[in-house]
Amino acid sequence: MATKDINTADSASDTRTIDEIVDVIATTAPEIRTGLPGRRVASEVQNPSGETQMAADVFADDLLCERIGALDGVGEYASEERPESIDVGTGSLSVAVDPLDGSSNLKPNNTMGTIFAVYDAPLPANGRDIVAAGYVLFGPVMTMIIARGGTVDEYVIYDDATYELIREDISVPDEGSVYGFGGRVPNWTEEFEAFAREIEQDASRKLRYGGSMIGDVNQILTYGGIFSYPALESAPEGKLRVQFEGYPIGYVLETAGGASSDGEKSLLDVDKPDLHARTPLHIGNTNLIAKLESALD
Numbered sequence: 001m002a003t004k005d006i007n008t009a010d011s012a013s014d015t016r017t018i019d020e021i022v023d024v025i026a027t028t029a030p031e032i033r034t035g036l037p038g039r040r041v042a043s044e045v046q047n048p049s050g051e052t053q054m055a056a057d058v059f060a061d062d063l064l065c066e067r068i069g070a071l072d073g074v075g076e077y078a079s080e081e082r083p084e085s086i087d088v089g090t091g092s093l094s095v096a097v098d099p100l101d102g103s104s105n106l107k108p109n110n111t112m113g114t115i116f117a118v119y120d121a122p123l124p125a126n127g128r129d130i131v132a133a134g135y136v137l138f139g140p141v142m143t144m145i146i147a148r149g150g151t152v153d154e155y156v157i158y159d160d161a162t163y164e165l166i167r168e169d170i171s172v173p174d175e176g177s178v179y180g181f182g183g184r185v186p187n188w189t190e191e192f193e194a195f196a197r198e199i200e201q202d203a204s205r206k207l208r209y210g211g212s213m214i215g216d217v218n219q220i221l222t223y224g225g226i227f228s229y230p231a232l233e234s235a236p237e238g239k240l241r242v243q244f245e246g247y248p249i250g251y252v253l254e255t256a257g258g259a260s261s262d263g264e265k266s267l268l269d270v271d272k273p274d275l276h277a278r279t280p281l282h283i284g285n286t287n288l289i290a291k292l293e294s295a296l297d
């Protein structure tokens with residue numbers, strides 16, 4: 001779990017570019033949301049992870065690629081929906097996006113979101129190269145979480161593409177009260193199942209699981225506790241992707257004073273050279289992640 005200092009932007013021009021990226025993420029969100037009703041259908045195409053893309057995944061990716069790619073300070077753009085990263089200019093920052101996280105929740109009209117990470121290195125980058133990360137949550141209200149400069153803030157995004165800071169310097173509450181674990185239970189490893197059963201026995205916590213990582217993560221940021229998408233017997237690398245999900249969510253949680261892990265170490269220290277590599281993912285209160293790591297040891 002060993003956490004190190006959180007990396008932050010160190011030049012005025014990078015700071016300005018991060019402002020612009022955040023602005024694109026926020027101002028594009030209402031348009032993505034408005035475009036969803038006609039796009040809750042599967043396309044004919046599989047993404048690089050072998051999952052069938054929804055029309056909405058492609059729509060959101062195209063919008064974000066065009067707008068983030070137009071920023072002077074951005075050099076590379078990559079997303080879960082494209083096989084390779086693309087060169088979009090000469091800027092020094094790279095942006096990796098999960099345009100819609102939890103898009104299988106589109107059909108039943110449940111929570112979903114957009115995740116982004118900004119790296120001051122070429123893609124695929126390392127977790128310690130992140131200089132800002134965050135997400136938009138399409139819930140009953142559109143909210144946006146941004147981790148940068150050592151703090152995590154929350155905004156509300158309005159339909160007219162304006163946004164307002166509502167909570168500053170968020171930290172994961174000490175007394176974690178929720179938990180959620182992904183993957184089919186018969187597919188969990190013996191060690192993870194034993195850990196999950198122990199967590200369930202604690203009367204101070206209740207199950208909250210929505211099937212969209214970003215919604216489940218936001219519950220942890222709000223109430224404290226633990227969320228895992230663990231290694232599975234059939235998928236020892238887990239399901240979630242390092243560059244698009246693991247690093248940004250690890251960065252957000254660690255900036256908020258929580259912890260992240262792949263089962264052994266901080267998500268930010270996962271070292272996998274493939275753009276679409278996967279990782280087991282665990283985030284939450286520091287004491288719970290420490291307990292998890294010793295249970296999986």
Ligand SMILES: O=P(O)(O)OC[C@H]1O[C@](O)(COP(=O)(O)O)[C@@H](O)[C@@H]1O
Binds near residue numbers: 051098100101103
């Ligand atoms: O229903 P499953 O297969 O367990 O997967 C759920 C997980 O897969 C995801 O939907 C993967 O993300 P995408 O929707 O971006 O592919 C996570 O949000 C979620 O935690």
Ligand SMILES: [Mg+2]
Binds near residue numbers: 098100101213245
């Ligand atoms: Mg995702």
Ligand SMILES: [Mg+2]
Binds near residue numbers: 057098099103
């Ligand atoms: Mg996605």
